[in-house]
Amino acid sequence: MSIVIRTLSERVFEIIRERIITGELPTETPLRQDALAAELGVSKIPLREALGRLQQEGLLTSQANRGYMVRALCAGQAEEIYALRLAIEPAAAAYAAQVAGPPGRDAAVQAFERLDCAAGSNLAAVAIRNREFHVALVRPGDRLLTTQLVERLSILAERYVVAHLAPAGRDARAHQEHRALLDAFLARDGARLEALLAAHIGATLADLREQFGAS
Amino acid sequence: MSIVIRTLSERVFEIIRERIITGELPTETPLRQDALAAELGVSKIPLREALGRLQQEGLLTSQANRGYMVRALCAGQAEEIYALRLAIEPAAAAYAAQVAGPPGRDAAVQAFERLDCAAGSNLAAVAIRNREFHVALVRPGDRLLTTQLVERLSILAERYVVAHLAPAGRDARAHQEHRALLDAFLARDGARLEALLAAHIGATLADLREQFGAS
DNA sequence: TCGTGGAATATCGTATACCAAAGTTGCGGA
DNA sequence: TCCGCAACTTTGGTATACGATATTCCACGA
Numbered sequence: 019m020s021i022v023i024r025t026l027s028e029r030v031f032e033i034i035r036e037r038i039i040t041g042e043l044p045t046e047t048p049l050r051q052d053a054l055a056a057e058l059g060v061s062k063i064p065l066r067e068a069l070g071r072l073q074q075e076g077l078l079t080s081q082a083n084r085g086y087m088v089r090a091l092c093a094g095q096a097e098e099i100y101a102l103r104l105a106i107e108p109a110a111a112a113y114a115a116q117v118a119g120p121p122g123r124d125a126a127v128q129a130f131e132r133l134d135c136a137a138g139s140n141l142a143a144v145a146i147r148n149r150e151f152h153v154a155l156v157r158p159g160d161r162l163l164t165t166q167l168v169e170r171l172s173i174l175a176e177r178y179v180v181a182h183l184a185p186a187g188r189d190a191r192a193h194q195e196h197r198a199l200l201d202a203f204l205a206r207d208g209a210r211l212e213a214l215l216a217a218h219i220g221a222t223l224a225d226l227r228e229q230f231g232a233s
Numbered sequence: 234m235s236i237v238i239r240t241l242s243e244r245v246f247e248i249i250r251e252r253i254i255t256g257e258l259p260t261e262t263p264l265r266q267d268a269l270a271a272e273l274g275v276s277k278i279p280l281r282e283a284l285g286r287l288q289q290e291g292l293l294t295s296q297a298n299r300g301y302m303v304r305a306l307c308a309g310q311a312e313e314i315y316a317l318r319l320a321i322e323p324a325a326a327a328y329a330a331q332v333a334g335p336p337g338r339d340a341a342v343q344a345f346e347r348l349d350c351a352a353g354s355n356l357a358a359v360a361i362r363n364r365e366f367h368v369a370l371v372r373p374g375d376r377l378l379t380t381q382l383v384e385r386l387s388i389l390a391e392r393y394v395v396a397h398l399a400p401a402g403r404d405a406r407a408h409q410e411h412r413a414l415l416d417a418f419l420a421r422d423g424a425r426l427e428a429l430l431a432a433h434i435g436a437t438l439a440d441l442r443e444q445f446g447a448s
Numbered sequence: 449t450c451g452t453g454g455a456a457t458a459t460c461g462t463a464t465a466c467c468a469a470a471g472t473t474g475c476g477g478a
Numbered sequence: 479t480c481c482g483c484a485a486c487t488t489t490g491g492t493a494t495a496c497g498a499t500a501t502t503c504c505a506c507g508a
Binding site for chain 1: 488489490499
Binding site: 023024025027063066067070071073074075076081082083094095098099101102105106109161162163164166167174 | 238239240242278281282285286288289290291296297298309310313314316317320321324376377378379381382389
């Protein structure tokens with residue numbers, strides 16, 4: 019086992035990322051850097067590094083001399099995110115299912131169980147577990163870049179899910195879909211997994227569309 | 234026209250990025266931050282910001298307290314990059330071709346001409362123009378995230394092209410392929426563009442495979 | 449001879465202080 | 479009312495310092 023030493027700016031990166039996803043940080047308002055730095059108890063160097071990375075991830079925008087802002091949500095970008103996920107994730111998961119070794123299969127099961135445990139608690143926590151489950155279906159393919167991309171897109175998508183989807187009737191349906199996804203994954207049934215995952219992602223997109231249309 | 238004010242770290246980001254692409258920076262050797270900062274005439278804050286962004290882009294890796302290294306080239310990652318490009322770029326370009334307005338169409342033509350002009354000069358310059366051409370076929374779709382992703386993947390792919398493909402007989406064939414791509418784009422023939430682009434990307438991948446096999 | 453321990457050195461990650469330039473705010477005058 | 483200017487705020491950047499970790503290299507002992 020290799021212990022991972024994490025640098026301060028990496029931790030700041032993750033903290034701010036989760037704050038953005040949960041909608042804790044306001045959009046359209048520039049981030050006050052010194053205030054944030056003081057609040058997190060770090061200096062501006064790791065903070066700025068984290069902000070730059072978050073911009074690269076697509077969660078922040080910046081304008082020179084005016085600072086960083088949380089990128090606004092818009093229906094068009096949600097469509098983009100889901101179109102990209104549909105283009106990548108099902109195929110990547112299908113591949114991973116076929117080549118996954120025991121550790122990868124265990125990780126998928128565990129991610130599913132953690133998602134299950136979190137169900138019913140606050141939406142943000144569920145969203146994180148949901149993302150981890152989706153990534154767990156792809157990671158065993160051992161394609162680093164693809165996995166990172168899936169994770170990145172999942173993160174971008176999460177904002178929309180957290181912001182727009184009340185966990186009304188969705189929860190039960192999502193649970194069944196996740197169960198089916200895991201079954202197909204464990205059965206190494208790439209074709210079925212691919213179809214199910216496309217349907218699952220498409221269903222979430224449809225929910226989002228409905229909310230956008232309603233609001 | 235909005236003039237774009239760019240910060241130092243953005244410029245450093247691009248400078249180092251091009252150096253990585255051209256293979257000017259050694260892989261497997263940690264970057265000496267002080268030396269690099271001194272050479273570029275900047276302090277370490279903008280430099281580190283740029284390095285962090287480049288890591289996020291997948292061009293660098295970092296280990297805490299050991300610094301940043303240029304990510305090594307490997308056949309597996311090239312396969313990944315091209316698989317992702319094939320999953321995204323043809324469809325995105327097809328869409329863009331259909332919705333492109335006059336500015337987007339002009340930009341595509343100009344990108345093609347610039348690529349044409351650069352042909353024959355050094356490989357790195359051609360590679361940049363090549364990337365810009367590919368992006369120009371996607372940008373008119375006005376899907377920001379997709380365009381950024383295509384650009385990012387093109388950048389990652391460029392390293393392999395620069396490193397492994399001597400512009401032997403490739404140049405002439407690539408020129409014809411680009412010409413055909415532009416024609417299909419201007420004709421708004423999405424289906425044809427999609428097929429041609431998939432073939433074009435696939436051809437480059439095939440060339441790379443051959444080189445990897447040979448070496 | 450070879451491996452181990454440890455000191456010396458180099459480099460990284462972070463903090464602090466400071467500054468110039470750009471943006472923002474608010475007040476006063478036309 | 480609306481414009482322009484001055485004061486303030488914030489950002490982006492530099493210089494510098496310092497602790498912590500890595501690396502190097504040499505001496506010592508098995």
